[in-house]
Every structure is written in structure tokens, then in C-alpha cells.
Amino acid sequence: MSQAITRRAGLGLAALLCALAPLSLALGPAGAETSGPEISFEIPEPGSVPPTLGAEAFERIYEVVSHPRCANCHVGEDNRPMWSGPSYGAPRPHGMNITAGESRIGAETLLCSTCHRTNGDFDTDPHAPPRAGLDWRLPPVEFQWFDRSAAQVCAQLSDPERTGGRDWVELARHLTEDAGHRGFVLWGWNPGGNREPAPYSLQTHVEDILTWGAAGMPCPES
Amino acid sequence: MKVSFKVNGAAQSVDVAAEMPLLWVLRDHLGLTGTKYGCGIAQCGACTVHLDGQAVRACQVQAQELEGAEVLTIEGLGRPEALHAVQDAWVEHQVAQCGYCQSGQIMQAAALLDLNPAPSDDEIDAAMSGNLCRCGTYPRIRAAIHAAAQKLEG
CATH class of the missing domain: 3.10.20.30 (Beta-grasp domain)
Structure with a gap:
């Protein structure tokens, strides 16, 4: 039996999902907007979705996670965030010689929060550093998406050892939880300045994760 | 507000x-x-x-x-009669040229030394690369940070 969930993503869900690492981070100051959007999703019965629909959903998922709004910070073990997207031409490492270090928050040299403030007001000036309701940081190195193929990303998202222990339902919940904090996921579709947002919508992305998961997490060959 | x-x-x-x-x-x-x-x-x-x-x-x-x-x-x-070690080193090394960026440089350098009392050249470059100096005083900035680190070490 499927479960229908409709809620305003926020601290109520945070309490339920306290095992997720980002929840330990402090909330930002009161901004113009301090809560996330309405996110609804229905958890389908595993196996209730044909693999072909799951594969189509993953194609959209990959379009999202490989987009510069997501992939620029989902970088590998060199710990260097990237600048890429329509305004950059060829991808290049973040300017100012930035490295986030093994801490992935820049603690070894220059904290990300020196410029990227913890503030849920996404409306920045063009070319100003983006900010979010969670402390700015790189995700764990095993979550690398930059310069990764669809098959590689699919294998990573299918492996709880490389998703912080999350299965597909928990991945979808993670997205709504982040949105409740006005975090990085929600920012990807509301990036401020003149940045191109991630494709589709957060609502569609959540639904695609659930469709892909219920279809048995089919992965492309390349 | x-x-x-x-x-x-x-x-x-x-x-x-x-x-x-x-x-x-x-x-x-x-x-x-x-x-x-x-x-x-x-x-x-x-x-x-x-x-x-x-x-x-x-x-x-x-x-x-x-x-x-x-x-x-x-x-x-710091105070004029009791400069912070970074300010003292800045004077010793005559870092400033036009001076416009220097308050930001000094504040960033002081924060670096709070976190890392003995930074290497690479660590200085990593922490200070977001502070631009159009006069190009970077070699003196680096030297002054090393000197300030020694002053703070005591």
C-alpha cells in the first residue's frame, strides 16, 4: 500500500529524521523566508513501477544532479569546488584559490562561510556568493557527481554506503528535509543572482527519485 | 529592524x-x-x-x-600604543602601498593566525587569495604574516 505524504517541509520532519547528518547543523538567521515550500510525495509500493518508467525518471534525475547548481559542489577528493555553467564557458575550479580541505567546509584555510553566509534569503546580487539556510560546505567526497557518468551516479545513489545510509525513500525525504531548512537542494532551484536553476522542479525531482526507487533503481549502462 | x-x-x-x-x-x-x-x-x-x-x-x-x-x-x-602582532609586522615590512585593501588583508591574516599559528607559504596563499591587492604587495604580505607568526609565538 502506498503512503501519501503532504507536508510543509520543516522542523517537524527534522525531528523525525534526526539521524540525517545535515540536521545537526544550525539553522540560519531569520531571513525574508524561513520555511520551505509545500512538498508532497507518495511512496509507491516497491515493484509497482515498470523499469522503463524508472529508467526515464533516472534520466531526469541525472540531468538534475549533473547540473552545475548541484555538481559544482559535489566534487571529488581534491576538495575544490567548481565554477561551471552557461556563464563560464569551460568548467574551472572556484576562483580565489579555494579549497574546502578534508573538512569540506574550508576549516583548514578559508571557511566557506567567510563569503557564503548561512541565511535562507537566496536573493543575492549577480556574481555575489550564494547563501543558504544551512552552513555552506561540500558534501561528503563519496557523493561525487561532478565529472561522473550517469552509470556512476546511479551506482552511487543505489549504494547506501555512499548515500549516508539512505535508501530511495530516505533520499526523497532528505530532499524535503533540506528544503525545510532552505538548504542547498532548495537553493538549486532558486539560486539567486543570474544563475541558471537546476532543471525541472524540486517536486518533480522528489517524484522521480520515488519512481526510480519503486522501479528497482534501474541504472543506465553508461 | x-x-x-x-x-x-x-x-x-x-x-x-x-x-x-x-x-x-x-x-x-x-x-x-x-x-x-x-x-x-x-x-x-x-x-x-x-x-x-x-x-x-x-x-x-x-x-x-x-x-x-x-x-x-x-x-x-590593536591600539596605536599596542599594535596587534599582524599590524606590527605590517609596519616592519612596510606592506602597504596605496593601502586601500590593507585593513581587509590584516583582518584576514589575523584570523588565519588564530586558526593556524605557523602557516606555510601554501597555507598563507590558500587563506589570503580571496583578498586582492591591486598594488601587488603579496610578497610583503606573505613575509609579514610569517613575521607576525613568530611574534605571536613569542
Whole structure:
């Protein structure tokens, strides 16, 4: 039996999902907007979705996670965030010689929060550093998406050892939880300045994760 | 909105727009003009101050983030009769040329030494590359940071 969930993503869900690492981070100051959007999703019965629909959903998922709004910070073990997207031409490492270090928050040299403030007001000036309701940081190195193929990303998202222990339902919940904090996921579709947002919508992305998961997490060959 | 915080140890309270950058709170409302405006988009580092002990770009910190915070600016880092070790080293090495970026450079360098008392050249470069100097005083900045580290070591 499927479960229908409709809620305003926020601290109520945070309490339920306290095992997720980002929840330990402090909330930002009161901004113009301090809560996330309405996110609804229905958890389908595993196996209730044909693999072909799951594969189509993953194609959209990959379009999202490989987009510069997501992939620029989902970088590998060199710990260097990237600048890429329509305004950059060829991808290049973040300017100012930035490295986030093994801490992935820049603690070894220059904290990300020196410029990227913890503030849920996404409306920045063009070319100003983006900010979010969670402390700015790189995700764990095993979550690398930059310069990764669809098959590689699919294998990573299918492996709880490389998703912080999350299965597909928990991945979808993670997205709504982040949105409740006005975090990085929600920012990807509301990036401020003149940045191109991630494709589709957060609502569609959540639904695609659930469709892909219920279809048995089919992965492309390349 | 009204916001109360400390600047250089003194309690301050201002009534400003929630989105006003700390830079303008300091310069226009509190008269502390040692913190400089360079670009307004965190590309140059000229407005660097310390917020609760951490270097930040004052142009990116909104007033609504300041309630209860402690801000340290170049005016409060040292006193003329008792310079901070970084300021002392800056004088010794005659770092400044035009000087416009130097308050930001000094505040960033002081924050670096708080976190890393003996930084290597590479660590200095990594921490200081977000602070631009159009006069190109970078070699003197690096030398002065090494000297300040030795002064602080004692």
C-alpha cells in the first residue's frame, strides 16, 4: 500500500529524521523566508513501477544532479569546488584559490562561510556568493557527481554506503528535509543572482527519485 | 529592524533594514570607516572583519544576522600604543602601498593566525587569495604574516 505524504517541509520532519547528518547543523538567521515550500510525495509500493518508467525518471534525475547548481559542489577528493555553467564557458575550479580541505567546509584555510553566509534569503546580487539556510560546505567526497557518468551516479545513489545510509525513500525525504531548512537542494532551484536553476522542479525531482526507487533503481549502462 | 550586537567590545544597537550589509552598518551608522568597500560581492576581501571570531566579508553579512554577535574591525584589532602582532609586522615590512585593501588583508591574516599559528607559504596563499591587492604587495604580505607568526609565538 502506498503512503501519501503532504507536508510543509520543516522542523517537524527534522525531528523525525534526526539521524540525517545535515540536521545537526544550525539553522540560519531569520531571513525574508524561513520555511520551505509545500512538498508532497507518495511512496509507491516497491515493484509497482515498470523499469522503463524508472529508467526515464533516472534520466531526469541525472540531468538534475549533473547540473552545475548541484555538481559544482559535489566534487571529488581534491576538495575544490567548481565554477561551471552557461556563464563560464569551460568548467574551472572556484576562483580565489579555494579549497574546502578534508573538512569540506574550508576549516583548514578559508571557511566557506567567510563569503557564503548561512541565511535562507537566496536573493543575492549577480556574481555575489550564494547563501543558504544551512552552513555552506561540500558534501561528503563519496557523493561525487561532478565529472561522473550517469552509470556512476546511479551506482552511487543505489549504494547506501555512499548515500549516508539512505535508501530511495530516505533520499526523497532528505530532499524535503533540506528544503525545510532552505538548504542547498532548495537553493538549486532558486539560486539567486543570474544563475541558471537546476532543471525541472524540486517536486518533480522528489517524484522521480520515488519512481526510480519503486522501479528497482534501474541504472543506465553508461 | 532593531539589532543589538558588539563592535570592538562596545555594545551597539542600530535600527536598519534587515538586509543591510554589515559593511554599511559599520561605515554609515557607526562611523567606523576603516573597513573598506571594494566590490560589494565578496570578490575582493577589502571589507573583511571578524564576526564571532571568524573572518567574514562584511558586504555579505546582513544586519539580521547580527543579533548578539561580536564584531571586530580594524579599529579594534590593536591600539596605536599596542599594535596587534599582524599590524606590527605590517609596519616592519612596510606592506602597504596605496593601502586601500590593507585593513581587509590584516583582518584576514589575523584570523588565519588564530586558526593556524605557523602557516606555510601554501597555507598563507590558500587563506589570503580571496583578498586582492591591486598594488601587488603579496610578497610583503606573505613575509609579514610569517613575521607576525613568530611574534605571536613569542
